[in-house]
Amino acid sequence: MAMSLPSPYVQAYRKRYLPSLTLEQIAALPDKAWAPVIVVLGAIEQHGPQLPVAVDSFLGEAWVTLALERLPAGVSCYIAPPITIGKSNEHSGYPGTLAISKKTLRRLMLAIAEQVHAWGFRSLYVLHTHGGNFAPAGYTLREIEAKWGLHTQTLSVEKSTMVVSPQEKAFGYHANEAETALLLALKPQYVRADLSVCDYAGKITDPGELRAERAPATFSWVSQDLSKSGVMGDATAGTAEKGHAWLLGDGQGVADAIAKAYHERKRLHDAAG
Numbered sequence: 240m241a242m243s244l245p246s247p248y249v250q251a252y253r254k255r256y257l258p259s260l261t262l263e264q265i266a267a268l269p270d271k272a273w274a275p276v277i278v279v280l281g282a283i284e285q286h287g288p289q290l291p292v293a294v295d296s297f298l299g300e301a302w303v304t305l306a307l308e309r310l311p312a313g314v315s316c317y318i319a320p321p322i323t324i325g326k327s328n329e330h331s332g333y334p335g336t337l338a339i340s341k342k343t344l345r346r347l348m349l350a351i352a353e354q355v356h357a358w359g360f361r362s363l364y365v366l367h368t369h370g371g372n373f374a375p376a377g378y379t380l381r382e383i384e385a386k387w388g389l390h391t392q393t394l395s396v397e398k399s400t401m402v403v404s405p406q407e408k409a410f411g412y413h414a415n416e417a418e419t420a421l422l423l424a425l426k427p428q429y430v431r432a433d434l435s436v437c438d439y440a441g442k443i444t445d446p447g448e449l450r451a452e453r454a455p456a457t458f459s460w461v462s463q464d465l466s467k468s469g470v471m472g473d474a475t476a477g478t479a480e481k482g483h484a485w486l487l488g489d490g491q492g493v494a495d496a497i498a499k500a501y502h503e504r505k506r507l508h509d510a511a512g
């Protein structure tokens with residue numbers, strides 16, 4: 240007897256999750272020259288006292304699932320197995336953080352790119368869920384483009400529906416209002432909302448433009464520099480209602496980005512004859 244699994248996950252992934260296809264199905268895919276393969280880059284790292292350490296990896300899975308459900312007719316893409324442990328050395332020193340080095344992340348991405356290229360795909364996209372992966376993924380994508388001629392792109396989660404206070408916008412870096420809200424909507428059973436705290440590394444009213452993030456001048460940091468709790472932001476402001484709205488907006492944003500890139504690659508492919 241078949242085991243029943245949550246249907247949105249199965250429905251959204253069945254046709255597009257590469258590991259669920261047979262070798263003959265992959266060989267026969269008609270759109271490999273322009274449909275992108277998407278690798279979700281996640282992390283397993285401390286997210287304060289209230290959130291599970293897999294926040295970023297959970298969000299990657301959710302954004303892709305929501306995006307797949309919202310792809311316009313005629314647009315396709317394929318999903319590679321996610322890389323769920325990321326370059327999280329800035330969050331080391333806490334129980335629950337796992338980290339791979341920038342070199343390991345680069346090698347994993349190169350290994351996926353080499354095989355995806357050998358199968359006949361010509362576009363490889365990355366969907367980020369964790370800031371620490373941005374730098375190594377950026378130079379590795381350029382290396383992939385140079386080495387195999389794969390078209391590479393970074394998909395961003397637009398967060399167009401997300402509105403937070405100016406203070407949170409400037410100093411809500413991690414395990415913040417947004418992540419707490421998103422997880423309350425997505426996996427409330429894993430959230431200890433009673434342990435949420437507000438922990439800012441600075442005040443927007445303070446003078447000076449040297450900050451950890453989102454400022455004209457930024458400095459390199461590890462979590463302990465900015466926060467005792469592991470929270471950087473106001474986790475107490477996160478609610479499931481906000482999280483639901485933001486998740487849907489994020490999913491639509493990712494779907495729009497995939498569709499835009501798909502049409503551009505298809506147009507270039509058709510123009511080349």
Ligand SMILES: [Zn+2]
Pocket residue numbers: 286294295368369413414418
């Ligand atoms: Zn996170």
